[in-house]
Amino acid sequence: MLNPKGEETKPLLLQAAFHNSPVSVLYLLRRGANLNATDNEGKSVFHICAYTGHDEVLKVIRNEMKLIRIKELNEKYVASLTNSNYKRTDAKNGKLKMSVSEARNKVFERMQQ
Numbered sequence: 001m002l003n004p005k006g007e008e009t010k011p012l013l014l015q016a017a018f019h020n021s022p023v024s025v026l027y028l029l030r031r032g033a034n035l036n037a038t039d040n041e042g043k044s045v046f047h048i049c050a051y052t053g054h055d056e057v058l059k060v061i062r063n064e065m066k067l068i069r070i071k072e073l074n075e076k077y078v079a080s081l082t083n084s085n086y087k088r089t090d091a092k093n094g095k096l097k098m099s100v101s102e103a104r105n106k107v108f109e110r111m112q113q
Helices: 012-018 022-030 045-052 055-082 100-112
Strands: none
Touching: 012 022, 012 045, 022 055, 045 055, 055 100
C-alpha cells in the first residue's frame, strides 16, 4: 500500500526519503505515491528531506514534478487542438485561412484559460 492510513503507519514515500533512497522515491512516485502524504505528526516528504539533508531525494522529486507539469501542459495543448475550430487549407487556392502565428497565438490563449 503506497499511502497507508493509520496512527502507526508511515507512507512508503516518507520512509524512502528518510532512508535517503532516491531510486525508491522515484519508483514510488511513478507508481502513484501521494507527494502530499504526511505522517502522524504532519510531516511531509519535504519536511523529512529538509531535516535529514537528503538533497538527492529532493532533486528526484523536483524532476518528477517538472515531468508531471510538462505532461499536464501537453495534455492541455492536445485538448485545445482537438476542440478548436481552426479552418483547414482552402482546397481551391492552397492557402491557409489563418497564418501560423495567428494559430499559435490562439492555442496559447486557450491554454491560459
